[in-house]
Amino acid sequence: xxxxxxxxxxxxxxxxxxxxxxxxxAPVAWMVSLSFKxxxxxxxxxxxxxxxxxxxxxxxxxxTNPIGGxxxxxxxxxxxxxxxxxxxxxxxxxxxxxxxxxxLAAYGVSxxxxxxxxxxxxxxxxxxxxxxxFVAPLMVFYSSIRFIDTYMGLILLYTAVTLTYxxxxxxxxxxxxxxxxxxxxxxxxxxxxxxxxxxxxxxTKGGLAASALFIFILxxxxxxxxLVISVTQVTTLPVQISKYVSAVGRMYGTQASLGIIxxxxxxxxxxxxxxxxVTGFTFGRIR
Amino acid sequence: xxxxxxxxxxKVFGTFEAVKDVSFQVEEKETLCLLGPSGCGKTTTLRIIAxxxxxxxxxxxxxxxxxxxxxxxxxxxxxxxQDYAIFPHLSxxxxxxxxxxxRKMPEAQIERKVHETAALVDVEGILDxxxxxxxxxxxxxxxxxRSITLDPKLLLLDEPLSNIDAKARERMRAELGKLQKxxxxxxxxxxxxxxxxxxxxxxxxxxxxxxxxxIGTTSEIYDSARTLFVANFIGSPSMNQIDCEFVYDExxxxxxxxxxxxxxxxxAETIRDRSKGKELVLGIRPENVSLDIEKTDPKAIxxxxxxxxxxxxxxxYHLKISGLTVLAKDYPMPEANxxxxxxxxxxxxxxxxxxxKTEEAIL
Numbered sequence: 001x002x003x004x005x006x007x008x009x010x011x012x013x014x015x016x017x018x019x020x021x022x023x024x025x026a027p028v029a030w031m032v033s034l035s036f037k038x039x040x041x042x043x044x045x046x047x048x049x050x051x052x053x054x055x056x057x058x059x060x061x062x063x064t065n066p067i068g069g070x071x072x073x074x075x076x077x078x079x080x081x082x083x084x085x086x087x088x089x090x091x092x093x094x095x096x097x098x099x100x101x102x103x104l105a106a107y108g109v110s111x112x113x114x115x116x117x118x119x120x121x122x123x124x125x126x127x128x129x130x131x132x133x134f135v136a137p138l139m140v141f142y143s144s145i146r147f148i149d150t151y152m153g154l155i156l157l158y159t160a161v162t163l164t165y166x167x168x169x170x171x172x173x174x175x176x177x178x179x180x181x182x183x184x185x186x187x188x189x190x191x192x193x194x195x196x197x198x199x200x201x202x203x204t205k206g207g208l209a210a211s212a213l214f215i216f217i218l219x220x221x222x223x224x225x226x227l228v229i230s231v232t233q234v235t236t237l238p239v240q241i242s243k244y245v246s247a248v249g250r251m252y253g254t255q256a257s258l259g260i261i262x263x264x265x266x267x268x269x270x271x272x273x274x275x276x277x278v279t280g281f282t283f284g285r286i287r
Numbered sequence: 288x289x290x291x292x293x294x295x296x297x298k299v300f301g302t303f304e305a306v307k308d309v310s311f312q313v314e315e316k317e318t319l320c321l322l323g324p325s326g327c328g329k330t331t332t333l334r335i336i337a338x339x340x341x342x343x344x345x346x347x348x349x350x351x352x353x354x355x356x357x358x359x360x361x362x363x364x365x366x367x368x369q370d371y372a373i374f375p376h377l378s379x380x381x382x383x384x385x386x387x388x389x390r391k392m393p394e395a396q397i398e399r400k401v402h403e404t405a406a407l408v409d410v411e412g413i414l415d416x417x418x419x420x421x422x423x424x425x426x427x428x429x430x431x432x433r434s435i436t437l438d439p440k441l442l443l444l445d446e447p448l449s450n451i452d453a454k455a456r457e458r459m460r461a462e463l464g465k466l467q468k469x470x471x472x473x474x475x476x477x478x479x480x481x482x483x484x485x486x487x488x489x490x491x492x493x494x495x496x497x498x499x500x501x502i503g504t505t506s507e508i509y510d511s512a513r514t515l516f517v518a519n520f521i522g523s524p525s526m527n528q529i530d531c532e533f534v535y536d537e538x539x540x541x542x543x544x545x546x547x548x549x550x551x552x553x554x555a556e557t558i559r560d561r562s563k564g565k566e567l568v569l570g571i572r573p574e575n576v577s578l579d580i581e582k583t584d585p586k587a588i589x590x591x592x593x594x595x596x597x598x599x600x601x602x603x604y605h606l607k608i609s610g611l612t613v614l615a616k617d618y619p620m621p622e623a624n625x626x627x628x629x630x631x632x633x634x635x636x637x638x639x640x641x642x643x644k645t646e647e648a649i650l
Contacts, residue, residue, distance in 0.1 A: 178370075178372070180368045180369075180370065180372035181372050181374060183337075183339050183359070183366070183368070183372070184366070184368060184372040184374075184433075185374075185385065185389075186339075186358075186359045186360045187337060187338075187359050187360065187362075187364060187365065187366045187434070188360075188385045188386035188389055188433070188437065189360045189361070189386050189389045189390055189437065190360055190385075190386075190389045191360060194389060199374065202376050203375075203376065
């Protein structure tokens with residue numbers, strides 16, 4: 001009696017999991033299917049393409065290739081290599097700086113009570129307004145210091161925006177480490193920098209990895225500010241996706257294929273650091 | 288010259304005065320114990336000595352040198368934390384070698400030093416075990432080992448046995464005591480356990496509310512407690528306390544409390560000189576109250592047995608004397624059961640008399 005009851009529970013559990021996964025991954029599945037469809041099928045409801053083609057993907061790299069021999073020519077004339085690199089630079093460096101500065105700031109707040117009791121909430125304030133409210137002032141400011149369409153401008157902006165998250169997340173992880181360990185190292189003669197390097201960082205590696213990934217995904221998929229700041233030079237991947245229109249309509253297939261390609265770095269990064277993620281992803285620890 | 292001099296240390300956290308005015312000295316090879324209840328300021332004092340807290344006022348001298356402005360990593364002091372703080376991601380070897388590596392000692396020297404220390408604290412068998420896999424007793428030894436590798440001038444220990452269950456505590460207390468004798472560095476030891484203090488320290492400083500109530504050798508503290516608090520804190524079971532009145536005339540002097548009276552004529556003059564009032568507190572430790580079935584001592588006091596606790600070689604007798612409850616610790620008497628009348632003799636040499644708060648009149 002008990003055994004079958006246990007089994008029934010398990011079946012329900014798995015069913016639930018399948019439903020949730022299907023629900024979450026459905027859009028992704030649709031994107032994959034779209035990316036292999038020709039223009040005739042873009043508006044069709046079938047999941048499996050009737051005539052699968054790889055032209056969408058090819059068109060990303062060789063833009064002059066008409067898709068499926070149809071009349072769909074895009075306005076894009078360059079391959080996506082440049083936007084890809086731009087995204088990597090902007091998101092990568094933005095994440096790197098945010099994590100670096102954020103970690104040091106978090107350490108100061110956590111161990112030395114820098115900034116008083118409310119500094120964390122002050123930094124969070126920047127996230128409480130919708131991004132769109134900053135667009136106009138940002139444009140004016142950036143154009144006055146000639147940061148429009150520059151790498152510097154984009155990276156700085158990404159760092160500034162995600163710094164909040166970095167400090168907030170990493171402070172939680174640093175708080176988890178009892179100060180006694182750092183004090184013990186100090187008493188062994190280590191300088192505060194050595195303590196950071198040899199004690200704090202090894203012990204918070206998981207948290208740092210999780211934070212870095214989270215921030216990377218934020219930066220990588222950021223659309224609004226990239227759209228506003230970039231003109232021709234620093235177009236990032238999300239902006240590029242939006243540019244795939246033609247005289248007749250949006251090129252959903254090509255957009256889908258670019259979308260799929262765009263997910264690769266995030267997924268790869270996650271895979272590489274998954275060992276650390278297991279220890280770091282219990283975000284509930286942040287009190 | 289004393290290894291450690293602590294002078295008028297005061298520490299305030301916001302509005303809370305954790306340490307009010309603490310001064311003491313520790314000589315070379317001496318172990319001083321800071322003993323007191325939770326919240327009395329002993330750990331804060333220790334952290335100030337180590338350099339992990341900055342005193343609001345006061346000075347700390349290590350080996351004659353003022354170290355107030357010297358950061359903890361430069362003070363050459365070893366500290367063993369309450370939870371040992373063994374680096375979990377490093378092996379026992381690396382934990383002990385930590386300080387040596389920081390100083391970039393040559394590898395061969397590190398090997399030698401670590402093995403020396405490991406032999407001293409008996410962890411040679413587990414040098415490769417990672418920190419997070421150690422048992423408590425092993426962690427304690429590694430922690431002590433780690434703190435002594437750099438030949439510190441002073442060793443500090445913060446309640447190192449408080450996390451351990453009672454049975455293991457006995458054993459580790461003995462180990463720690465042995466280690467201290469072998470290593471021979473000036474040591475300051477913080478604890479709230481008076482038994483630990485009595486067994487491990489050369490001198491004890493009893494602290495309460497940020498002040499040192501009394502500082503002296505173990506026997507001084509035990510036999511000549513200067514305040515009621517100190518007398519109460521040390522000794523298990525606690526000292527008997529009887530509120531009484533000092534009554535005297537030309538011929539004799541007694542301490543009176545209800546129906547109870549104790550003849551203390553021989554101390555009358557001393558008490559008269561030293562006491563401020565007539566309200567005194569008589570203190571006598573249970574082991575200084577001896578019992579007999581018959582009234583062999585003419586001055587013995589009648590008592591009724593209320594409870595017998597057989598706790599080992601001697602038993603603890605809960606007695607009722609003229610309405611007062613007095614504890615006595617004496618060899619077990621098979622006839623002395625509950626309800627039986629016995630005769631109690633107070634050892635006059637071991638009497639404590641306190642003014643009704645602080646002070647002690649005689650030993």
